[in-house]
Structures are given as C-alpha cells and as structure tokens.
Amino acid sequence: MKRGTSRDIRTANRYEVLRQIIAESPTSRQELATATGLSLATVATLVGELLDLRMLTEVGFEDSAGGRPRGLVAVNATGGALIGVDIAETYVRVELFDLALNVLARADEDMRPGESRPEQVVGHVAAAVGSVVAQAGVEGARVLGVGVSVPGQVDRDRGVAEYAPNWDWHDVQLLDLLAEHIAYPLYLDNPLRACAVAELWFGAARGRGDAVVVNLGTGVGAGLALGGGLHRGVSNSAGEWGHTTLVLDGRPCHCGNHGCVETYVGAPGIMLNLRESNPGSSLLHPEDQTATIDALAAGVAAGDPVALEVVRDTARYLGAGISDLVNLLNPEVVVLSSWVAATLGEPLLREVREAVARHALRRPFAATEIVLSPIPTDPVCLGAATFALEGALQSVGQRPAAKRATPARSRTAPSA
Numbered sequence: 470m471k472r473g474t475s476r477d478i479r480t481a482n483r484y485e486v487l488r489q490i491i492a493e494s495p496t497s498r499q500e501l502a503t504a505t506g507l508s509l510a511t512v513a514t515l516v517g518e519l520l521d522l523r524m525l526t527e528v529g530f531e532d533s534a535g536g537r538p539r540g541l542v543a544v545n546a547t548g549g550a551l552i553g554v555d556i557a558e559t560y561v562r563v564e565l566f567d568l569a570l571n572v573l574a575r576a577d578e579d580m581r582p583g584e585s586r587p588e589q590v591v592g593h594v595a596a597a598v599g600s601v602v603a604q605a606g607v608e609g610a611r612v613l614g615v616g617v618s619v620p621g622q623v624d625r626d627r628g629v630a631e632y633a634p635n636w637d638w639h640d641v642q643l644l645d646l647l648a649e650h651i652a653y654p655l656y657l658d659n660p661l662r663a664c665a666v667a668e669l670w671f672g673a674a675r676g677r678g679d680a681v682v683v684n685l686g687t688g689v690g691a692g693l694a695l696g697g698g699l700h701r702g703v704s705n706s707a708g709e710w711g712h713t714t715l716v717l718d719g720r721p722c723h724c725g726n727h728g729c730v731e732t733y734v735g736a737p738g739i740m741l742n743l744r745e746s747n748p749g750s751s752l753l754h755p756e757d758q759t760a761t762i763d764a765l766a767a768g769v770a771a772g773d774p775v776a777l778e779v780v781r782d783t784a785r786y787l788g789a790g791i792s793d794l795v796n797l798l799n800p801e802v803v804v805l806s807s808w809v810a811a812t813l814g815e816p817l818l819r820e821v822r823e824a825v826a827r828h829a830l831r832r833p834f835a836a837t838e839i840v841l842s843p844i845p846t847d848p849v850c851l852g853a854a855t856f857a858l859e860g861a862l863q864s865v866g867q868r869p870a871a872k873r874a875t876p877a878r879s880r881t882a883p884s885a
Contacts, residue, residue: 480863482507486515487524487544487862488670491569495528495543516542523548524568544569550607551857552615552653553850554594555660557808558635558687559758561590563597564850565605565612568858570671572846574604582756585636587646595650614654614857618663618849619643620688622706628657634712634723635688654864656856660684661708663852664806664842665692665699670855672844677801681794682842683710685787685809687758689731691794692806711735715790733786736762736809742782747775762812769816780813781820788824795829795837806842807849814841 482505489504490496498516502509519525526545530538546569555562561578578593598615621633628644644655665674665682674680674694682692689711693700700707711731712724719728720741732738736758743753743761752768752775754760768776791803803825805818822839829837842848 476863480859482511483515483518483862484859486512487519487858490519490525490542491544492670492675494569495541497531497539497541499539546571549613549861550605550611551613551854551861552598552601553663553847553852553854553857554598554615554617555663555847555849555853556590556594556617556619557660557849558585558620561593561597562847562850563594563601564847564854565601565607566851566854570851570854573607574601576600576604587630587638587641587643591643591646591650594647598651598653609652612653613861614656615647615651616656616658616663616853616856616858616860617643617647618658618660618853620660622704622709623657623659625656625658625705628655630657634725637723654857654860656853656860658705658853658856659690660686660688660807660849660852661690661692662699662701662705663692663849663856664804665694665708665852666855667844667848667852668692668804668806668842669694669699671851672842672848673802673804673838673840679798679800680802680804681791681798681800682804682806683787683791683794683810684807685734685805686807687736689735693798695798710790710794713790713793715786730786730790734783734790738786739765739779739783739809743775743779746779746782750775752776752779759808762809766812766814766816769813777816780817784817784820785824787817788821789828791821791839792825792828792834795825795833799833800837802838802840804840804842806844810841 485505486501489501498509498512502512516525523545525542528541528543530540546567548568551566553564559580561580563576564572565574567573576597578597580593619630620635622631624631630638630641630643632639644657647655661684664684668674668682678697680694684690684692691708691710693708712729714728715730715733716728720732721727722729722732740761743750752764765776765779769780818841825839826834
C-alpha cells in the first residue's frame with residue numbers, strides 16, 4: 470500500500486481547512502480546529518499559509534467569553550479562479566468559479582451523435598474554456614487550474630481516460646491532448662467522484678459520514694463517501710455500480726456484458742423502456758435523449774398514463790439497484806444526481822423510495838434517507854473545480870508546473 474508522504478498529508482490538511490472556511494466563512498481558527506480535528510497550532514500554521522497565498526483574508530474579530538477576541542478569516546473570493554469541466558456523452562459544460570466556488574461564467578457545447586472522437590471532444594472543451602475566461606474577464610494568471618470530468622474509468626495520476634464504454638475509448642491520453650489547447654494546469658477524474666465531492670461540500674451529503682451519490686445521465690454510477698471521505702478504490706474505479714448485473718442475460722451493454730443497471734435506468738435505457746411500453750408514443754424522440762426525458766417529465770406532470778408507466782417501471786429497476794447499495798454500504802443518505810434525476814424529479818423520487826422499501830432490508834433502509842440533489846448548478850462542474858483547487862494546494866511550494874499538471878494521490882484528497 471502506498472503511504473502518504475508528509476507533503477500529501479499537509480496538502481490534505483490544507484485542503485480540509487480551506488473546505489471548512491468555504492463552507493462556514495467567516496470563521497475563527499478555534500472553530501476550524503474543532504471542525505477538522507487538527508490542533509490549534511496546526512490550523513494556525515495552515516491558515517497563515519493560505520493568507521500568504523491570498524486565498525484567505527482577515528475580516529475582524531468576534532468576542533470570546535472571558536478571553537481575547539478571536540480573529541476571523543474568510544475566503545478571498547477574488548484571490549483566484551477555478552474551472553470545472555463536465556464532459557458528458559451529449560454535451561460539454563464548463564463553469565468558472567471564484568475561490569468561494571460561486572459561478573462567474575458558464576458555457577455549453579452540444580455534442581451530436583457520432584461526435585465523440587477524442588480530438589472532437591477536446592475541441593469542444595477548449596472552446597468552452599476560452600468562452601468562460603472571456604465572459605468572466607479574468608486574467609490568465611488568476612486561473613489556478615482546470616478540473617476535467619470524463620465518463621468511465623480514469624487514471625487521474627497519468628491523466629488518462631482508460632475506458633469509456635459509451636464511446637469505446639481505451640487509454641486516451643486526454644490531458645496531453647487538452648494541454649495542446651489549454652495553458653492552465655489540468656486535473657482529471659470522473660463524474661462519480663465529482664458529484665460525490667459536490668454533495669459532500671455543498672449538498673445533501675454535507676456533514677454525513679457515509680453517503681452514496683447516484684449519478685443518472687446517459688451513463689450511470691455511484692459516487693461513494695465512506696467514513697467521511699471520498700472512496701476511490703485501489704485503482705480509482707470504485708462506484709461502477711452502473712455495470713453491475715441487474716437482469717441475468719438482460720439487455721446488451723456497451724461494456725460487453727448483459728443486464729447492467731445502466732441499460733435499464735440510464736437515459737438510453739429509459740428510452741428503451743418507453744419503446745417497449747408504447748412503440749409509437751409521441752413522447753419518444755429516437756435520436757434525442759434530452760428531448761425524450763423532457764417529454765416524459767412533462768407527460769408525468771400532465772398525468773399521461775404512458776409517461777407514468779415508464780417512470781414507474783424505471784423506478785422499479787432503479788429501486789432494486791439502490792437497495793443493493795443500501796444493504797451493502799448502509800449509508801446515511803442516497804442522493805439522486807445528474808440531469809435525468811433533476812428532470813424527472815419528485816415523481817421519480819417517490820417511486821424509487823417505494824421500490825427501495827420493497828427490496829432493501831428493513832434496518833439499513835430505516836437508517837437511509839433518499840433525496841434529490843439540492844445543488845442548483847451543475848454538480849459535476851462544481852466537483853471538478855474542487856479537483857483543480859486540490860491540485861493548486863498540492864503545487865504550493867513546488868516549482869511552477871508545465872502546461873499539464875496531475876496531482877499526486879494524497880491520503881484523503883479530495884476529502885469530505
């Protein structure tokens with residue numbers, strides 16, 4: 470097992486202190502020590518480093534019962550900019566954030582069917598990154614890094630998209646390709662980790678020790694937070710729940726297996742549910758996932774029996790799969806995230822809760838809350854921006870990086 474170096478541990482602690490300040494700004498060093506479990510002396514040192522980096526600012530004092538007033542620190546929102554990139558099967562979305570992780574600019578690029586060659590995807594990303602930097606009017610030197618989320622299995626240390634089944638990508642040197650067009654430090658991971666971090670920082674998993682974030686889009690997976698921190702697995706592959714078997718000898722999946730969860734509850738699977746239920750339905754837009762899911766949501770709201778049946782059947786499959794996660798991991802909360810969950814919303818959530826109640830063991834189910842993601846912006850972009858923040862903190866004290874920069878694994882990064 471690879472041990473964390475003192476630099477890794479210091480980066481993780483610096484990251485955790487900054488995370489707490491972003492969540493509870495302004496705050497005192499004493500409150501930070503309590504929240505992080507670090508000693509007051511360690512917190513004071515880390516806060517001093519972040520002040521020197523202009524990531525924090527002193528904002529006055531608060532009274533302390535019977536003692537000296539406590540100095541307060543807050544995030545220096547203008548001290549830098551972070552970019553989060555959400556590469557999905559049907560779109561590229563890029564958001565630029567200040568250091569308090571407020572969105573300053575957003576750009577979207579649609580990806581048409583068949584437009585998934587690596588160089589095509591890179592072109593969309595480069596165009597959207599250039600757009601948000603121009604919109605926000607930030608100087609290039611203020612951009613601390615770009616976090617990039619790409620579907621599938623990712624080697625984050627080497628910057629490689631190892632396997633993206635929906636595109637048949639194998640060992641694509643994605644960060645090297647991006648670095649030819651983007652001059653900022655780049656950090657790679659996948660949407661399961663990005664969504665989980667976003668929920669841990671700002672969403673339904675905040676303050677929870679054990680959480681599962683179910684990502685429902687074209688692809689499907691589960692971001693895992695266990696023991697208060699992100700669970701990656703030994704090869705950064707944890708959470709590929711979408712490729713666990715739901716139906717023996719069921720529908721063929723892009724991964725090469727049959728009956729995977731994704732083939733029944735991902736957007737293409739939901740379209741197939743609709744086609745099997747009502748082949749001639751006007752709700753079905755054969756070449757447009759987004760339009761079909763939008764039509765189903767509108768149909769449910771209008772009481773359309775076909776739409777109601779499809780969402781109910783989808784929730785049955787989804788509930789059966791989530792019950793396995795509840796029984797196996799015993800989480801405090803299961804969060805339904807990404808665009809399919811957001812579009813189908815409360816009607817899907819109600820049906821899923823009922824389905825999980827039928828399949829999960831009573832004791833773990835009673836301890837688990839199942840909710841929709843409350844994050845109003847794109848959670849993948851938000852989570853990806855935290856990867857760039859982690860990378861920026863990792864590089865403190867190192868020599869200036871070249872165009873491409875990949876963070877070393879740290880003990881807890883990104884942490885809860």
